Amino acid sequence: MPRRPERRSVLVIGSGPIALRDTAAACRVLKAAGLRVTMVDSDLTTMTTDPEFADSTYLEPIDPGTVEQVIARERPDALLPTVGGQAALDTTIALYESGVLTRYGIELIGTGIDAILAGENPEEFARIVGRAGAEMVPEASVPGWPKFEFELVQDHEDKVAVACSTGESGSLTDRGYRRMCDLAVAVTRAAGVGPGGCTVRFAADPSGGRVVVTGFDARAPGSSALAVQLAVGHTLDDLGFVTAARRPSATGDVLEIDVDALYDGHELYLGGIMERFEAPGDPACVLPPITLGRADLARIRESTRVLAESTGLRGPLNVRYALTPGALSVLEANPREDRTVPFVSRATGVPLAKAAARVLLGARIADLRAEGLLPPTGDGGMLPPDAAVAVKQGEVMAIDSDFGTAYAKALAAASGPLPTKGRVFAAFAARDNRAMIFPVKALADNGFEILAAEGTGAILQYLGVPVTIAREHSIVDLVMAGEIVLVVDTLPGTPRDEIRAAAATRGIPYLTSIQGLTAAVQGIEAVNRGHSSVVSLQEHIDTLWPIRS
Structure with a gap:
């Protein structure tokens, strides 16, 4: 509008x-x-x-x-x-x-008067939170709970999106994050924000997963330029944001991508394009991305440039995208450096934080190229085709010539090595039945014994994959006894939470997506091949930007 x-x-x-x-x-x-x-x-x-x-x-x-x-x-x-x-x-x-x-x-x-008044009146805001189906608790009442902030934006078409979020991400599951997103959107609508932005604060019980709203602000400090864009007539669809009405479904068709970039008001420098995937513990990412084609990379570059330009940004920008067949959507856009910057800097050999500081002080990207702080041509979105693969798992990084080996090394350093033999429990939702066949067969071919839920097991038996049908009630006991070394479970429901809790207690990898399983299989096969190599970071950087050395 x-x-x-x-x-x-x-x-x-x-x-x-x-x-x-x-x-x-x-x-x-x-x-x-x-x-x-x-x-x-x-x-x-x-x-x-x-x-x-x-x-x-x-x-x-x-x-x-x-x-x-x-x-x-x-x-x-x-x-x-x-x-x-x-x-x-x-x-x-x-x-x-x-x-x-x-x-x-x-x-x-920028926001509605009702939202401003709600932010100044705790009693009124508590009533708004109740209408949104959430629970309001003063922040002082939950001192030991991890805290989170969600900045949201709304356009003239009444569509709402999460612009960015901060908090103790390691203490929040994907399910908990989605729960907070849904509650934040509901509170934003109930508060009457209108075209503009706001901030909703949360706390999460570290023991039981209970999520409560702790505060509200009619401002969105980190997304104020975006909120103003919407206030003067742009829509979230114009800017490619994922709104509450069209969030991608949680299937293997969704690929999440992180981008770290710099924008000086005229030129965009892509620090790195990272492909995210599920891993035991924290999500992992790989650079360069291993399943994105040239057309995908071009779309990501252009979308990032448009987003930076349209919000009046000068400085660092972190964007999280969802790529689905036929659509590239913005999940979050943070006008700041993200925790991925140290990884991107080491993987690409570019001191991105130092460059960002210079841009914030007025330097142009062209100036930084001339000085040698940035490569004279190209950027982190255009790495050489034979570049080594870098994988980030939690706060750990590993480099090797192929993804499987780099991932196995990163996981070993972060939380322990992948299993190379033993029993695997597999239970897949119907949507994953086609995609699970080849990675599960690869596990069997690598000597693993497959235990499966009834539906999954019937399909594997029909296809000739050796499998034992497991009784659901026995899985928790088997996990706690250490008789299962890997769990792959994409089914929803309370029994799955019990299996997940048992796996966490025993330190057993627990995966909930085909993408995570595929990555694990590649890592396991790399360990079995035994072709791991070591290379210094300086050598790695010299192969990326020989002209800079």
């Missing part, structure tokens, strides 16, 4: 000492949309008090009386309060309650 035709100018209440880069990016988005920008902010340390960021800049106190004077003088059509600090929100509430916004016909953008 396009922005309102009558909206010609916007008053921005400044940020004070917070979210400086994102506030500046939000101003760039407004000016790029053809709007006259008026800024009110008295803090000289903020980037946005530089005259280049607004058509009129008022170095005045942020209070209702002063801002009303600016409104009377400038007559803006809209007010953006959500890239500022607490004073901006307090002033906006006062202007709304006194009737100033109505009297001057000013539209509030």
Whole structure:
């Protein structure tokens, strides 16, 4: 939906000492949309008090009386309060309650007034959380629970998406993450955010998996430029985001991809494109990606460039994509360095964090190429075809000439070696029956004994794969007795949680996807071949960028 035709100018209440880069990016988005920008902010340390960021800049106190004077003088059509600090929100509430916004016909953008009021009233917010089907608990009441923050954005078509999230990711399962996503979307809708963004805070019980909402903010500091893009008329579909209405299904057809990039306002540098896959413990990723073709890489590059350009970004960007047959969708976009940056830097031989700092200070990517900090040509999305494979598992990294060997080395360093013999328990959902045949047969060919749930076992028997049908109630006992060395289970339900808990207790690898099983099989076959090699990081880097050495 396009922005309102009558909206010609916007008053921005400044940020004070917070979210400086994102506030500046939000101003760039407004000016790029053809709007006259008026800024009110008295803090000289903020980037946005530089005259280049607004058509009129008022170095005045942020209070209702002063801002009303600016409104009377400038007559803006809209007010953006959500890239500022607490004073901006307090002033906006006062202007709304006194009737100033109505009297001057000013539209509030970036979030709705109901959302701002909810963020300032814990009792009202608790009622909103209840209507969304969630539980509200003060953060102080759960001091030992892992904490999480989800920034969400909403467009004029009432579609909602998770823009980015932070928290103790190692303590959260995929199921828990999806549960938080669903609750965050429901709270955003119930709070009346409207076109713009907000932040929903959570805590998770480390013992029982209970998830509670602990707080709300009508601002989305890390996604403010994106929220402004939506406020002025763009849609989430325009930007390729996965919305609550069209989240990819959890099947083997979905491939998740991480991208670390730099953008200087004109040129994009792709630090690395990583293919994510399930592994025992933390998810793993591989660089270069092993199943993406040239067309996929080109789409990812262009989508990342468009996303960086449209949000007014200057600096680092981490994007998480979902690739399905026929569609590339944005799961999250974080305007910051992610925990994958050290991995990307070592895998590609480029000091990405140092380059990001230079870009934030005003350097261009072309300047960094000329200095030798970045490669003179190409980037991490264009590694040589014979490049060694780097795998990240948790906080561990390994390099070798092929994926299977690199993965086996990384897993051995992170949580222990893959099993090379013993019993495997396999239980697959109907959607996985076709895809599971070859990796399960490969396990049998490598000498593993296959125990299977009834449905899975019947299919394997029909295809001539040696298999024993297992009684479901006995699997937990077998796992606890150490008689099963690997569990592959893609079925949902409570019994699966019991098997997972038993595997975790015994330190037995537990996989829940065909993709994870396929990776494990390649690792097992690599261990059995015994062709592992060692190479120094310096040698690896020299083979990637010989011109830089």
